[in-house]
Every structure is written in C-alpha cells, then in structure tokens.
Amino acid sequence: MPPHDRPMRQQLASDNYAGLCPEALAALEQANQGHAPSYGQDRWTAEACDQFRALFETPCEVFFVFNGTAANALALASLCQSYHSIICHRHAHVETDECGAPEFFSHGAKLLLADGHNGKLDPASVEEIVTRRGDIHYPKPRVISLTQATELGTVYTPAELQSIRQVARQHDLKLHLDGARFANAVAALDLPPRALTVECGIDVLCFGGSKNGLAVGEAVLFFDLAAAEEFAYRCKQAGQLASKMRFLAAQWLGLLKDGAWLRHAAHANHCAALLEEALRALPEVELMFPRQANAVFARLPEAAITTLRQRGWCSIPSSAWAARG
C-alpha cells in the first residue's frame, strides 16, 4: 500500500476507490446552509424524489438508504414473506457479497441460484427452478432478482429483460433490480431509464449512487406502489433512516441535474472500452467476459499480477474471485 500522507493515484480495483464527483460535492455545500427539517422532511429530499419521478416518467415511491446492501436486502424483504424464495444468478451480489443480508432482513427467505452466461440470468434456468417443486416443503418462489449492469460487467438488453419478465408473469413473481451500476447500463444501451425498468415490469429498483460519484447513498425506487407501504418503517428499524437526509438527497440532486449521472457513467464505460482495447493487444491477457459497461475482467499471468502489485496497483483479493470459479 502506498504511504498514507499523499493521495493514492487512480486505481482500477473498484468503482468505490474514487472520490465524489464535483456535482455531488457542490450539492452538499449548497445543502449545508442554515437549518432544515430532519428525517426526510426537507425540501432537498422532496425535490430529489420528484426528479426521480421525472426521470422515469412515472409515479414511484422513493427512499434513500446508506448503501447497496441495505437497499437490496430491504427491498427484497419488502417483497417477501419469510417462507418465500428469491431467484438470482449464482454470481449475484445479493448471494456472494452481502453476508446474508437479504436472508437476515427477510427473516428467512431463501436465495435460489440460477445460471446463465456472462452473469445474466437465463430464463430457462429460472423457469426450471420455479417449476422444480410446488410442494409445501420448499420455499415458495416470490421474486426474481436481476443485476443491471451485471456483476460480470455485462448488460441485459430490453429483449432479455422481457423474457425474464415473461417467466415472472407466468409464475406470479415480483422483479427486483440491483442497479448498483444502473447508470452504466443506461449509458451503454442509450435508452431512457424507463425502457429498462418500468417498461420491463421491474417492481423495485435499487439505483446506485456510490459507484456513480456520491459519497454515500443509494435510492430505492418502488414502481409497485403497494410494495412501498411501510417501507419507511423497515428503513428506520434497519438503521437506514438518515436523520440529516438532506445530505443524501442533495447529492442526488447534483447528480441528476443536467444528466451528470449519465455523463459520468458514459465516461466510465468509455474508459473501460479503452482499457479493453489495450488489453486485447496483449497475447498473455485473457478477457473473461464481454465488456459492455464499465468493468473489464482480465486473467493475467501470476508474474504480471505480482509486478503490478509492486508498482502500487490494488486489486480485490483473488480469493474472492477464485471462490466464484
């Protein structure tokens, strides 16, 4: 690790190594004027909620929480009873990186792991899981959880989302979208946000802010308004109700204004494309999945990894990846 007395240079290990985008930082400064009502009763929060409704061109209930794990776990819990199950990809963040939070906050809902190429759920695999059992001894399938962009850096097309939706419809399942990198997916597909959510039957979207330039905070958007009932209590009980909510909301106002969120995401995708191109020229490097958003997964020779680490490049622990196969 580099010494702590000077800033670390740009890193590729995780989106979260980056600081705040200037728009979010300026918005924090602006919101830091005088006093304002607490717990979301302030004007920044009201305006941010309205901005989301305008962006998605639909009525929706909006909540702000501190991180993606809470957003996913609480959103899923709100769609489930404790005896239900949630179908997700075996590489889904809710399965691999949330320490059992969805199971914990739903008081026992079970994640059922489906397959699919390049991190995308295969509708046939989902169908197989849903129809495998119908008896009282197995947790009742209730939700399909998708990730957009996926954990492997790929992106679902609207057509792919529609095929998942069809399975959901057939079996009366709700659709949850983990959008930690939703902005990158929207930028990659160049479609209005509603075309990837509302129009594909998504009931709840966890819209990532941290990886798009906020200091902290994710937005949970309920397009299924009934599912949002009492969600505020869930947030409070889970320690996810910010007393100074204006600072979560104001950052979003900065990000949503003039499409900054989309510009930053498109820039990140572009930089990933440049990296991909440069890596492609190296015969020793194997690109593992199609690069469709802002993530590039490359297999490097051990010696190259060691040298890169010595030169100060950080990476997520390889054990985490080895476990994913």
Ligand SMILES: *Cc1c(COP(=O)(O)O)cnc(C)c1O
């Ligand atoms: C980063 C990430 C999250 C959120 O993680 P937190 O550390 O809890 O903020 C959720 N889903 C995916 C796919 C992610 O990459």
